[in-house]
Amino acid sequence: MRSSSRWVRWLVPAVLVVAWLAIGGTLGPYAGKLGEVATNDQAAFLPRSAESTRVLEERRAFEQSESVPAIIVWQTPDSGSVTDAQQQDATRAVASLAGEPGVAGQPSPALRSRDGQALQAVVPLAPDLGDELPAALDEVRAAADSVPGLSARIAGPAATQADLADAFSGIDGLLLGVALGAVLLILLLVYRSLLLPLVIIMSSVFALGLACAVVYVLADRGIVRVDGQVQGILSILVIGAATDYALLLAARFREELAARGDRAAAALAAVRRSAGAITASAATVALGLLALLASDLTNNRALGPVGAIGIVCSVLATLTFLPAVLALLGRAAFWPATPQPGDAAAEGHKVWHRIAAVIDRTPRRVWASTTLLLLVLAAFSPSLSSGGVPLDEIFVKDAPSVSAQKALGRHFPGGSGQPAVIIADASRAADVQAAVRTTEGVASAVPRTASGRPGDGEPLAVDGRIRIDATLEAAADSDDAKRTIADLRTRLHAVPEADAIVGGYTAQRYDTEQTAARDRSVIVPVVLGIILLILVLLLRSFLAPVLLVATVALNFLATLGVSALVFEHLLGFSGTDASVPLYGFVFLVALGVDYNIFLMSRVREESLVHGVRQGVLRGLTATGGVITSAGVVLAATFAALMVIPLAFLVQIAFIVAFGVLLDTLVVRSLLVPALVIDIGPRSWWPGNLARASRTTPAGIRQPGGKPHQ
Template sequence: MVSEGGGPMRLLTRVSMIAAGRRSRWVVIAAWLAFAMLAVPLQADLNERAADESETFLVRESESAAVKKIVDERFRLGSETAAVIVYFRESGITPDDGRRADTDALALCRSAAIPNLRMVATPYQRACGEADPLDMSPGASLLTSPDETVILSTVLMADDSTPDIEQAVAAIREVVPPATGDESGLRAFVTGRAGFEADRNAALGGVNGTLLAVTVAVLLLLLLVTYRSPLVALVPLAVVALAYLVTSGLAYGLVAAGATDISGQTTSILVVLMFGAGTDYCLLIVARFRDELRRTRDVREAMVAAARRTGPAIVSAGAIVIGTMTILALADFNATREMGPILALGVAVMVCAGLTLLPAVLTALGRRAFWPAVPRLDPGSAPVITFWERVAGLVHARPGVIAAAVAAVLAAGALAGLGGRPALDFSESFREAPDSVLGQQVIRDHFIPGRAAPLRIVVADDVAGKVQSALTEGTHTPVADMHAVARSVGADGSSPGAEAQGRPGSANDLITFDADLRMDPFSEQATDAVPALREVAERAAGGRTVMIGGTVAENYDARQALGRDTGLIVPVSLALILVVLAVLLRAVVMPLYVIATVILSFGFALGVSSLVFTHLMGQPASDPNLPIYAFIFLVALGVDYNVFLLGRIREQRRKHETRRAVTEALARTGGVITSAGLVLAATFATLMVIQMESLFQIGFVVTLGLLADTFLVRALLVPALAIMLGERNWWPFNATALPPEAPAHGESRRQPGRIVSASRTLPR
């Protein structure tokens, strides 16, 4: 830790003194309440912005993103989002079923509930919408399954914003037969890109409220068990809630200014991160404040002392999380990149609240905050949890055995994940298959599988025929059918020249085609086929503009981007954490093995969860985002708890040599840091209530990793390694023990060869 005379320490002490002042504490509380009240109206606006995820899962500067941009900007009839209605009767479609499809189409045409409706078509008619001169859409034979059990209708909309898609799909499902079947047994499923987006958003709909309710309930229970006081259990939650409201307001400001974007996934993780990490920061101050109240009668003096002792660790831990989250802004994958600034902002606001609002509230409440377990003035005692005294003694006596045993367990778990897991396809993305997935499965079983999510191809019109032939003829490509959708036009109706990103330009007009694959477009096989398709198309175009986008290509580009992002973000994050720890501890050796142990717990969590998902849950596939998200959260937050322990070791080392400092620090901090670890693990576990498999997996892996870090790494492995290395922990800056100081008023009594606390002694 920095010395008590250092500038940073003086600044933290000054902040705490102001926040805990007799009059200034009310100013601090009023200011936070005012900021939070101003931010409340912006909550709805932020959620509305987060609901639109039309760009969230794209990759910046990728070919698929360029296709989407060109189609949106240059094609009058090419920028539609399609909802595919799957009419299914197992015994065979009847003439009445065909008439029902036509009737539904006309009803949808007359409906005012579908925003930006462009066209509705059945196998038998175009119910509404103008035909493009180049239109070669599939005819009735291609919209009726070979076994005549399925017919398809299409609803095209001119906008792909998520709220409009949700509204449109809801309106369609009100008109068509239910997925369970009508009175005649005819079933209808709404699928296609619009159906997928609507069902995904429905799975996340209201999730922030659910997460908040579950998180608050879990945290309240844990805090009541820890402190046995209802008031002090509510205080941290109230502080975090106000910080969350302020963060939401600031985040909306950033989004409105165009500085970043936000998605529903980001807002969900923001809730979990702020309530988990924020409550932990509050716990450290509350625990130290309670200790100081036993040593001094003056409440303000107790708070200043508590903040002086815990402030540097909180700021350092917060800096690690803020820095790590900010690094996410380097990612190419939009969902990852946009998450970074928002999460970093949330943690920064939480640190400020922990160092200002919490001290103000606690000093205003005084000892009453801990009722009925009010801490009594007892300067001669040092509160130590007996269980952690025994753990500290065990680690002190057998550091080598404990370090080897824990490392072996973690390594064995990590090895379980070396085989890797296939990526989740769309049908596996939900805990329970929604309407769109069921519809896609019907298409896959009875049609060309790619009909529900075609490739989108943009090509110069003078080579369009060559590209179409190259992609559809022969067995070397998996394209089964291709049909033109539209020709590019300028704002005045003219046909502009093309300057396509990532491909040579063409002076000719552009045409966009949809191409249906012979395979399930959401399978890994389809994703793997994208680079070969692009190579074939580019060769056929002979240097003219040609680009392939659509859902399948977007999945491929996302997978490639995630690999690149991992290769960049992981080393940069580790370097940042190493620098922060080296500055905090003024050493290199200890930061190196601390980072190594946290990486080991990350590998353990990923490996063991792989076994659980595959063999216990029957889900061998993995979300492609899982490794990088789990790494970021586990490493950043895992190092957090080590910072709390290491900061106390550094503090104790000002009185003792390293081995004794480690043992006493573990005995004194074991309870509060373990409680903090349980709190954070419990908050991430709430992600498992969400019906999206990706967030469920993130919640499971991070929870498992945090538990491993709390009970194995931080409680046993790191202290054991620190004891084994002794004074070498501090190489190269301070290889010898710091000069001992006289015990502070109320500190434990020391005797040679023993660590003496309230009632127990530990072998030295």
């Protein structure tokens, strides 16, 4: 029997390790294949119920073929005037592109700017070129460069799509390499062990491979949507979360190994004692992400299930593969810093003993000063603009499409190439056109005609509807342009029986901004409610969970305040993407509660034996090192998003990385322990711990009374 039991103790870990090696070998390549089912077509991620989305659907009836415009802008090198001969040469050059591969229709003739110093022409490209888009743009560029005496650039949606594809190129290898390299370096420095960091990295990579395979299958069947941003966040989220959970389990295994000496028993005890905290932490993140399904923005909805899948895979790898490897390796996993029976290191680093002593002496001063600091930082949060990132700030580095758009804006109305699109009832065409042309901020308005080009012939009516393209005076991504869209809608909605709707690039940005504000008002309370419920169930109290949720919410506001200052004064951003505050909230609040769960679940465990005050001090010293390490690792992994030169991901990276560090080093290390010590057993109200005195451990029988539980 004893021999049989011994075989089972080693057979189960061995089978788990072999199973995960098979999963890693089979599914690992999917981390690099996810881009095959990803789309970076931003039109696919518009608000589902917005007016601009309705326009996008109706406008297709007025197009002879679907296309993505590439806008050529020619300039004279010495600010001189464009000659008639140069205009004719430009028109012939773009006309020669008709029928070329990738060109979907007849290019427009070259039009001269009001100042006479530039020309522009529109070349319609097929919308489904994919990897062939750069080659098609090269053909357009070659034709544009053939005009003597003029310099040519390419702007418009087609050029922007190409620059986005270039920004996301190599995302699989580059982002993963930077994130894993940062994690490995931190783990080597913190744990001074050669094997344990590699085991933890392997666990994270296996979790990522499994998550990417599941997402790939779902995306390939159209069940979930993936774009470059979601793809990058998934990689970072899985690596960061899996590493965090692994660090918590490995730290508990080290404690149990020092206390028990038997590696199989230590691994089993580590799983048993850390599984509750890990699964509760994962549930807060996964359910917080799934709350994004309440969003009306499709890219937000896409991140919800994809991120939740990643978290589930992270927990699965942590609770199966990692303990199996640790059970087989034992103390060798920590070599050369091998723990021995009774090792004092398992009881907490002396730095954390000193921090705990300071909190114990003056808890009220500690929580009051840290709260004041967070409130001061949070005071700057209203200055963070979430009205969208201007076109010239979308890319962190200067992109060809951005410089071309700037050149276009210097010579033509700001909205050139990105008109507002109005669809209305044909019977009210005259009234609708009059309302559009008299709206302040509209430079010109022409109906789409049978020729397929605005203003060339009689207006085209399709199913009783007409289309009008209105060029705005202001730049298409400016606040003035958004105000013009709002005014247009007000005036057109007042035209009787016109059923007029306004869309186009500026309207899409406006609708996205309005929808994002609505999403925040709906999703933020949902996420807070989910987290509060999980904490109440885990800690079996109400007051402590409320305090924890309040502290992470304050940490989020403080992070937004710092971000507002950094983005404007250091990084030069005039605003953030409309979804950035919501993403930042979901990640920071859910991940911030993670560390509080790790701390408070251990505090509760210790308080049941040693009393609330000693429970807090023991819990802090026992978890301080591992939670701080986990916070630094998670911050480093999210910071890796900065290698992708897009403002959205750089902003998300900073908010999460800084917020996690602030939460780890200030909120969890100082504010929460000081609050619980100062409030005392009442912080665990209405649980049994609330009835324990400051000096009497729970579970010890009082004279003449029942034992506390």
